[in-house]
Amino acid sequence: KAVRIFSIRAGLIANIVVASLLVTLISIAGSYYMQLVIDAYIPSAMSNTLTVVSLGLIATYVLQQLLSFARTYLLTIMGQRLSIEVILSYIRHLFELPVNFFATRRTGEIVTRFNDANTIIDAMANTILSLFLDLGITIIVGSVLAIQNTKLFLLSLISFPIYFLIVYCFMKPFERLNQEQMASNATLSSSIIEDINGIETIKSLTSEKTSYQKIDREFIDYLKKSFAHQKSEAIQNSIKQSTQLIINVLVLWLGAKLVISNQISVGQLVTYNALLGYFTxxxxxxxxxxxxxxxxxxxxxxxxxxxxxxxxxxxxxSQEFHHNNPHNIIVDDVSYQYGYQKNILHHFSIKIPFGEKIALVGVSGSGKSTLAKLLVHFISPSAGNIFIGEQNIKHVQRQNLRQHILYLPQNPYIFTGSILDNLTLGARENTTQEDILHAVELADIKDDIENMPQSYQTEISKEGGMSGGQKQRIALARALLSNSQILILDESTSNLDVATEKKIIDNLLSLKNKTIIFIAHRLTIAEKVQRVILLEKGIISEDGSHAELIHKKSKYYHLVKH
Known part of the structure; x- marks a missing residue:
């Protein structure tokens, strides 16, 4: 595929170069037409010849514009091919990055890289054209100018070292200004995205003014850096233009003296001056x-x-997840820490038989969600091993693993689209209408969906269309439609009323072919499951059924009573 793409691009470049060279050659021919008109046709009164040549030139100019259109068309195609390779490869790489990459970077920092990709595409396209086209035209027209008049050509070449000196002087300032402008733009974009996503919190805290002032400061900083960059570019361009204009005046001055001394004709001077533009x-x-x-x-x-x-x-x-049952979960002496912080989990071990329904309870920061993310391999243990069945998950393909063990966070993401699209996202290929109906019944969302204007085709999004509790139940139904035999529900019913939550928990507990791990703050769930595990500072403090732990009257007992 890579070879094919390269051959297509090479063909495109060749066609663009050929079209551009033909356009330039026609322009050169047009310049010589002026010389013939001034030096030959007018003095000799060659009226008929002038008419024929003029008509021929008109036809040639029509052809030139057709070639110009073809060149522009091919350039557009080449730009799109480059966009596909650069931008889509960046997006593909983003989808392959670990979850903690997105947790440690602001959204704007990631999104503004698309602008960076477009900048690279623009530079690549211009560099390719300059190497194959501008350089070729410069050599061709330069040769024609040298033949036309050596003295004028040598004078024209004085601009070369001056241009290179101007470029050299601006190299370091441009690098610094580009870096500052891009960083400032990324910061501004991140703040805008974050404030839009958190607009409810901003309005609840009546902090619109504070948020606006922060963005205002960052926007002014971006404008200053953008202005400094544009000012430097304007200064450099002005110096370049001044150099070009001065050289043009010098060429006309020397050319006029050569005409006065009868070394060249007026037509030759006019032609040289016209060709000089195609050279510079x-x-x-x-x-x-x-x-x-x-x-x-x-x-x-x-x-x-x-x-x-x-x-x-x-x-x-490289291993695929084996489909043999039972898939017991074994966490063997696992430790985990974020960066250089203290261990969130410390020599943690547990065995969860297939089909068991358990509740992980404990205060915030005790390691419940960390354990869940370790089980689905969002993060890797600092030490120890995790086995699903007889397989160590560090050797199992992560996508394959996550088809069999699914993590549902407290605030699940609802994508813009129909309810049906959201329900079937990640569902197994042979999902039937009966499967969908069964899942929405288990999640107690069937009546809500059917009472909506367009039922399952109703358009929803993260921002609106459904309540928080309805979104949680849509996400739960989506999880049930997956092929996952192990479900980890991280406060996944926290937005529901007690009666609805009770009904859904009873439905989930009735499932015989799934292991379900509830991460719960509401201890009403812990009362119903087969086993309760109390975590405290990254270790198991107590393990047993609700009744057993209440009878012990230890830490779990006091947690329930308070």
Whole structure:
């Protein structure tokens, strides 16, 4: 596939270069037409020849515009091909990154990398064209100018070292200004996204003014850095234009003296001056690559910050999850810590037989959610091993593992789309209408859906369309439609009233072919499950049925009573 894409791009570049060269050659021919008109046709009164040549030139110019359209069309195609390779590869890499990557980075920091990718695409397209096209045109037109008049051509070449000196002087400032502008833009985008997502909290705390002032400061900072960058570019462009204009004046001055001394004709001077534009423009395009390449270099560095984060899918995880039953869960002497903090779990061991319904209880920070994320391999243990059945999950393909053990967080994400789309997201391929109806009945959301205007085709989103409790039940039904034999429900019924929660818990406990781990603060769930595990500072403090632990009158007993 890579070879095929390269061959297509090589063909595109060849066609663009051929079209552009033909356009340039027609323009050169048009310049010589002016010389013939001034030096030959007018003095010799060659009226008929002038008419024929003029009509021929008109036809040639029509062809030139058709070629210009073809060049623009092919350039657009090439830009889209580059977008597919650069931007889609970035998105694909994002989907392969571990969960903790997104937990430690602001959304805006990730999203603004798309702008960086576009900057790289623009620089790549311009560099490819300059290497194959502008350089070729500069050489061709330069050769024509040298033949036309050597003295004028040598004078024109004075601009080359001056341009290179201008570029060199601006290289370091441009690199610094690009870095500062991109970083400031990422910070601003992150703040805007966060404030939009947290608008309910902002309004609840009446902190609109404070939030606006923060964004206002960051926006002003971005404008200052953007202004400094644009000012530097404007200064550099002004110096370049001044150089070009001065060289043009010098060329006309020397050319006029050569005409006066009868060394060249007026037509030759006019033609040389017209051709000079076709010589300096592609050369300036090559010089102007400096700013684009420096911006692209900074953008590439920022994009590589994401690419350097390794995919969570590792070659060492080559095993597929075995379908043999039972899938007992064995956590063997596992420890885990976030960064350099103290261990969240400390030499933690537990065995959960297949089909068991258990509740993990304990105060916040005791390690319940950490254990859940370890079981689905969102994070890896600092020490110890986790087995599902007889397989160590560190050797199992993560996607394959997560098809059989599913983690449902307290605030599940509802995607924009129909209720049916949300229900069947991640569902097994042979899911039937009966399966969907059974899942929504277990999650006690069937009546709510059927009472909506378009039933299962009703459009919903994260922001609206359903209450928090309804969204939790949609997410629960979605989890039940998956092929997962092990469900981990992290406060997944916290937004429900007691009666609805009781009905759903009873439905879940009736499932015989699933292991269900409830992470619960409401101890009404703990009363119903087969086994309660009390976590305290990353270790198991108590383990047993609700009745047994109440009878012991120890830590769990006091937790229930308070």
């Amino acid at each position: 423009e592609p050369f300036q395009n090559i010089i102007n690559l400096q700013a684009k390449l420096q911006t692209a270099t900074v953008a590439n560095r920022r994009l590589n910050e994401v690419y350097l984060v390794k995919s969570e899918f590792k070659k060492s995880e």
